[in-house]
Amino acid sequence: MNLDAVAKKAGVSTATVSRVLNDLKVVKSSTRARVLKAAGELNYHPNLHARSLARGKSRTLGILVSNMENPFFFDIYRALESAAHARGYEVVVANTDYRSEQLVSSVRLMIGWRVAGLAAIVSEMDAELMQVLTDSRIPIVFYDVGTPRKNITNVRVDYKKGMKKIAEYLHSLGHTRMAFVGHHSTLGPISERRKTFLETIAGFTPGCEGQIVAGADGLEGGRQAARELLASNIHPTAILCVNDFMAVGVLRELRDQGIRVPNDISVTGFDNIKLAEFCSPALTTVHIPREQIGRTIFENLLPDSKREQMTGREILIDPELVVRESTGLARKTQGVPGGKEKALAGRSTNL
Amino acid sequence: MNLDAVAKKAGVSTATVSRVLNDLKVVKSSTRARVLKAAGELNYHPNLHARSLARGKSRTLGILVSNMENPFFFDIYRALESAAHARGYEVVVANTDYRSEQLVSSVRLMIGWRVAGLAAIVSEMDAELMQVLTDSRIPIVFYDVGTPRKNITNVRVDYKKGMKKIAEYLHSLGHTRMAFVGHHSTLGPISERRKTFLETIAGFTPGCEGQIVAGADGLEGGRQAARELLASNIHPTAILCVNDFMAVGVLRELRDQGIRVPNDISVTGFDNIKLAEFCSPALTTVHIPREQIGRTIFENLLPDSKREQMTGREILIDPELVVRESTGLARKTQGVPGGKEKALAGRSTNL
DNA sequence: TGTGATAATGTAAACGATTACAGTCATCTT
DNA sequence: AAGATGACTGTAATCGTTTACATTATCACA
Numbered sequence: 001m002n003l004d005a006v007a008k009k010a011g012v013s014t015a016t017v018s019r020v021l022n023d024l025k026v027v028k029s030s031t032r033a034r035v036l037k038a039a040g041e042l043n044y045h046p047n048l049h050a051r052s053l054a055r056g057k058s059r060t061l062g063i064l065v066s067n068m069e070n071p072f073f074f075d076i077y078r079a080l081e082s083a084a085h086a087r088g089y090e091v092v093v094a095n096t097d098y099r100s101e102q103l104v105s106s107v108r109l110m111i112g113w114r115v116a117g118l119a120a121i122v123s124e125m126d127a128e129l130m131q132v133l134t135d136s137r138i139p140i141v142f143y144d145v146g147t148p149r150k151n152i153t154n155v156r157v158d159y160k161k162g163m164k165k166i167a168e169y170l171h172s173l174g175h176t177r178m179a180f181v182g183h184h185s186t187l188g189p190i191s192e193r194r195k196t197f198l199e200t201i202a203g204f205t206p207g208c209e210g211q212i213v214a215g216a217d218g219l220e221g222g223r224q225a226a227r228e229l230l231a232s233n234i235h236p237t238a239i240l241c242v243n244d245f246m247a248v249g250v251l252r253e254l255r256d257q258g259i260r261v262p263n264d265i266s267v268t269g270f271d272n273i274k275l276a277e278f279c280s281p282a283l284t285t286v287h288i289p290r291e292q293i294g295r296t297i298f299e300n301l302l303p304d305s306k307r308e309q310m311t312g313r314e315i316l317i318d319p320e321l322v323v324r325e326s327t328g329l330a331r332k333t334q335g336v337p338g339g340k341e342k343a344l345a346g347r348s349t350n351l
Numbered sequence: 352m353n354l355d356a357v358a359k360k361a362g363v364s365t366a367t368v369s370r371v372l373n374d375l376k377v378v379k380s381s382t383r384a385r386v387l388k389a390a391g392e393l394n395y396h397p398n399l400h401a402r403s404l405a406r407g408k409s410r411t412l413g414i415l416v417s418n419m420e421n422p423f424f425f426d427i428y429r430a431l432e433s434a435a436h437a438r439g440y441e442v443v444v445a446n447t448d449y450r451s452e453q454l455v456s457s458v459r460l461m462i463g464w465r466v467a468g469l470a471a472i473v474s475e476m477d478a479e480l481m482q483v484l485t486d487s488r489i490p491i492v493f494y495d496v497g498t499p500r501k502n503i504t505n506v507r508v509d510y511k512k513g514m515k516k517i518a519e520y521l522h523s524l525g526h527t528r529m530a531f532v533g534h535h536s537t538l539g540p541i542s543e544r545r546k547t548f549l550e551t552i553a554g555f556t557p558g559c560e561g562q563i564v565a566g567a568d569g570l571e572g573g574r575q576a577a578r579e580l581l582a583s584n585i586h587p588t589a590i591l592c593v594n595d596f597m598a599v600g601v602l603r604e605l606r607d608q609g610i611r612v613p614n615d616i617s618v619t620g621f622d623n624i625k626l627a628e629f630c631s632p633a634l635t636t637v638h639i640p641r642e643q644i645g646r647t648i649f650e651n652l653l654p655d656s657k658r659e660q661m662t663g664r665e666i667l668i669d670p671e672l673v674v675r676e677s678t679g680l681a682r683k684t685q686g687v688p689g690g691k692e693k694a695l696a697g698r699s700t701n702l
Numbered sequence: 703t704g705t706g707a708t709a710a711t712g713t714a715a716a717c718g719a720t721t722a723c724a725g726t727c728a729t730c731t732t
Numbered sequence: 733a734a735g736a737t738g739a740c741t742g743t744a745a746t747c748g749t750t751t752a753c754a755t756t757a758t759c760a761c762a
Contacts, residue, residue, distance in 0.1 A: 002718055013742045018720060028740060043486045048463035049400040050718035053747045069425055078420075081446070090460065092443055095432070109441065112399035135394045219629045252629045278570045278603045280631040353748050364712045369750060379710060401748035404717045 001044045010038035021046060052114065060090045061301055062110035063119040064103065066185070067217050068095045070245045071273040072290065076121055076143070079294020087302075089116070098185050098217065100124040111136055117301030120146070123185040141297045153300040154314045155293060160196045162286040162319035166240060166268050167200045169284075169321060174330035175238040175266060176208045181225045181250055182242035183217035193242060211236065215246065222249020230257060237265060237330040244269035244276040244285055251279060251326070262328030272322050281325035288319050352395050361389035372397060403465065411441045412652055413461035414470040415454065417536070418568050419446045421596045422624040423641065427472055427494070430645020438653075440467070449536050449568065451475045462487055468652030471497070474536040492648045504651040505665045506644060511547045513637040513670035517591060517619050518551045520635075520672060525681035526589040526617060527559045532576045532601055533593035534568035544593060562587065566597065573600020581608060588616060588681040595620035595627040595636055602630060602677070613679030623673050632676035639670050 003014040010017065012031060019027050020035040027035075038044075052058045061084055065073040081091045092113070094106035103124055110118055111132075118133070121143040133140055134149055141153045148154045170178060178201060186193045194212060201210035211234045215221030222241065226249065229239065241247035247269035254261055261267050261281055269276055269285035276283040296315060354365040361368065363382060370378050371386040378386075389395075403409045412435055416424040432442045443464070445457035454475055461469055462483075469484070472494040484491055485500055492504045499505045521529060529552060537544045545563060552561035562585045566572030573592065577600065580590065592598035598620035605612055612618050612632055620627055620636035627634040647666060 003720095004718080014719080015721075015743080016741060019741090022720085026740065031740080043483060045459060045462040045487075047404070047465060047718050048460070049403045049465065050747090051463075051720075052400045053398070053404060053749085054718075054720040056720090056747065068419070069422065069429075071420065074420055078446075095429075108396065109399070111396040112402075114398060114400065132394065136396075219625050223629075248626075248629055252631075255631060274570050275599075275626075278574075278599055279629075280603075280606060355748080365749080366713080366751075367711060370711090373750085377710065382710080398748050401717090402750075404719085405748075405750040407717065407750090 001042055002047065006035065006039050006042055006044050009042060010035045058114050058116050059088060060092060060113065060115050061117045061119065061298070062113070062115040063091055063093045064096055064106055064110070064122050065093065066096050066098050066122045066124065068093070070217055070243065071275060072243060072245065072271045072288070073121060075273065075290035076294045076297070079291045080119060080298050081294075083295045083298040087298075089298075096122055096124065098122075098124055098183075100126045100129075104129055107133065111138065116303065117141070119143070119297045119301060121297075139301050139303060141300050143293065143297070148314045155296055155300070155317065156314060157288055157293075157317040157319055159193060159319075160200075162270065162288075162321075163193075163196045163240075164200050165319070165321040166270075166284075166286055167197075167204070169323070170238045170240070170266060170268070170327065170330075171204050171208070173238075173266065173327065174332075176204070176330070177234070177236045178209070178238045178240055179211040179213060179229055179234055179236035180240050180242070181213050181215065181222060181229070181246055183221055183246065184214050185217075186242050187212060187214045197240065215249075217243070218245060219249040219252070222246030223253040224249070226250040226253035230254075230259075238327070239265060239267045241267065241269050244271045244273045244283055247283055247285070247326075248275060248279045251281070251283075261326050264331060266327040266330070268327060276322075277324065284324045284327040285322050286319045287322050289317065293317065352393055353398065356393055357386065357390050357395050360393060361386045409465050409467050410439060411443060411464065411466050412468045412470065412649070413464070413466040414442055414444045415447055415457055415461070415473050416444065417447050417449050417473045417475065419444070421568055421594065422626060423594060423596065423622045423639070424472060426624065426641035427645045427648070430642045431470060431649050432645075434646050434649040438649075440649075447473055447475065449473075449475055449534075451477045451480075455480055458484065462489065467654065468492070470494070470648045470652060472648075490652050490654060492651050494644065494648070499665045506647055506651070506668065507665060508639055508644075508668040508670055510544060510670075511551075513621065513639075513672075514544075514547045514591075515551050516670070516672040517621075517635075517637055518548075518555070520674070521589045521591070521617060521619070521678065521681075522555050522559070524589075524617065524678065525683075527555070527681070528585070528587045529560070529589045529591055530562040530564060530580055530585055530587035531591050531593070532564050532566065532573060532580070532597055534572055534597065535565050536568075537593050538563060538565045548591065566600075568594070569596060570600040570603070573597030573602075574604040575600070577601040577604035581605075581610075589678070590616060590618045592618065592620050595622045595624045595634055598634055598636070598677075599626060599630045602632070602634075612677050615682060617678040617681070619678060627673075628675065635675045635678040636673050637670045638673050640668065644668065 003017050007014045007017045012035060016027060016031060017035050020032050063077060063080055065077060067073055077093055084091050096103040096106055103122060104126060107129060117139040119141045125145045139151055141155060143155050146154055180197045182193060198210050201208050213225040213229045215225035239250055241250055247267055250267055251261060254265060259265055269283040272285045272287035276285050354368050358365045358368045363386060367378060367382060368386050371383050414428060414431060416428060418424055428444055435442045447454040447457055454473060455477060458480060468490040470492045476496045488502060490502055492506060494506050497505055531548045533544060549561050552559050564576040564580045566576035590601055592601055598618055601618055602612060605616060610616055620634040623636045623638035627636050
């Protein structure tokens with residue numbers, strides 16, 4: 001079913017049909033009606049490929065996320081989409097699953113679709129991909145990874161500040177032995193988050209120790225990491241998680257092992273996803289304004305922005321501590337609460 | 352950047368470039384190399400709109416879901432996508448947010464993109480939309496809603512059986528006063544789920560009572576519904592939720608009101624999403640094989656299926672009870688545990 | 703060296719829209 | 733009555749591919 005068929009049926013030219021369908025009000029209302037009737041009867045739907053091709057520009061935005069299952073990503077996606085819809089843009093989303101191979105192929109797809117803009121809310125990155133993107137002239141917004149360049153904006157949360165707030169808070173509760181649970185793509189030796197955590201801990205009183213474990217991003221990954229952590233001889237009094245999603249997994253494992261939160265161990269998340277207030281105990285976390293991030297990304301993707309698009313900006317977002325039930329005073333003695341392990345000798349804290 | 356530019360740079364015709372890019376191995380390997388080099392240097396990416404237009408058929412599947420935030424939908428989406436990728440198909444997804452207005456516009460979009468197939472995992476439905484879809488010749492699979500027709504397959508879980516298993520299980524634990532928490536789109540007076548619940552309850556010993564509350568699909572909606580329920584004078588001993596996602600919200604509200612689960616009230620979910628085993632207490636629920644559903648949907652979307660596509664099939668999926676921690680024996684007396692309400696007189700159960 | 707056969711490439715017509723440009727009317731003006 | 737105006741509508745080029753068909757190299761063999 002194409003324009004021609006409709007045109008024929010309505011007894012007009014394809015140009016007129018096109019004008020009707022695009023609401024150019026130059027068309028006489030009687031012909032307009034005739035065309036609409038014909039289109040309706042034929043169950044006609046414009047071929048959007050042909051349309052984009054002819055128009056030469058699209059009103060579709062692409063968004064890449066690492067893990068749509070993690071509500072953090074989903075919330076940004078939703079905010080972005082709703083901002084876009086409000087301005088007549090469509091959004092297509094692709095899940096990279098933290099695999100840079102998948103990222104590359106998704107980017108290829110998006111460029112092939114000639115999206116009007118591309119948002120990359122991903123942790124993984126690929127050096128030559130950056131080049132391809134820069135060359136592609138598409139307006140791009142990165143979240144967290146990447147550096148501003150021509151036609152590239154970077155939205156970044158001040159991760160360091162958030163981490164500091166959390167760590168200081170825990171420290172003020174008497175915690176000195178802390179562990180960090182992250183997922184692989186945030187924990188490579190080069191990763192900023194890992195570094196931030198270690199530096200922050202190191203900045204405290206000399207006796208503070210920081211340890212690191214990793215799992216996949218998700219409930220199961222969090223649980224797995226907690227399991228490893230507990231099986232080791234680290235015995236932290238607080239577990240800081242890279243995000244709320246994994247923290248919920250951690251909570252679960254602790255509960256399974258009979259460890260009380262926060263009495264025996266404190267746990268913190270990051271992001272402040274909805275689930276953080278619905279799990280038990282509710283998570284102490286750091287709020288990241290995903291709604292705002294989504295909107296900001298959209299605005300920076302728009303072609304018309306009068307702020308010159310070509311320089312590349314960086315936008316820094318300030319996270320806030322949210323205290324709930326999962327954190328409390330550090331236990332004075334560091335006996336292992338689960339009970340199945342031997343008591344620790346001589347590793348008293350510096351408090 | 353178009354084929355022509357590449358062709359010129361490589362000193363060949365566009366036809367040859369196209370052949371190289373599509374891996375038609377008729378091209379001499381030396382020219383092939385030349386073309387690839389040119390394409391690379393120009394940072395060329397084929398325009399997929401033009402491609403689809405020329406080919407006249409796409410390898411893209413559309414999927415519509417009511418609420419991507421609910422892991423149930425997400426899991427189906429993921430399974431479908433991974434099956435699709437394995438066979439060289441792309442997937443685009445649209446969130447309808449339970450709004451049939453949004454559904455209509457998403458369908459329009461998908462048809463406009465000339466998707467090779469369309470999966471509708473939605474609860475909302477629109478009479479005339481069904482007609483549009485039937486007329487559109489696109490292979491379609493519905494989940495739960497809709498009836499099989501020409502070029503339409505219907506995948507359906509035996510909701511009745513699942514509900515029955517849950518209700519019978521609860522009944523065997525002594526529960527007679529049950530409430531059902533659903534979201535609006537599953538609870539209209541005409542909805543099958545509502546009916547199923549009421550019928551099942553009615554099928555038990557005469558004293559059994561069933562009540563119904565609704566909230567939005569989600570954590571918050573579940574909590575809200577629970578709040579209403581507890582504020583009313585229904586005092587159920589068991590709360591059956593339409594899905595796990597809402598059940599987690601219910602759990603949260605009960606905990607806030609000091610009601611112990613399952614000691615005071617039993618709670619059940621539906622779907623068996625991952626979260627169901629990570630919340631506290633872990634949810635008794637009914638397993639729905641989302642992985643399998645996703646794969647099944649994909650297979651029925653494929654054009655080549657030798658099973659004649661034209662008749663329309665129905666596929667029924669059998670759910671299984673999963674007992675965890677959120678259910679237990681009914682309290683013998685139905686005093687209100689929260690303590691802030693007056694005691695109930697004379698409404699003893701039939702046990 | 704000519705002759706098919708076969709391999710490699712080129713030509714040009716689709717695909718289904720949009721849109722600049724060029725009509726065609728009917729209606730006023732003068 | 734001729735010309736101007738403005739309101740509609742039609743013609744045809746264009747967007748960037750694919751692909752049937754035509755054409756030209758290449759090569760083995762008589």
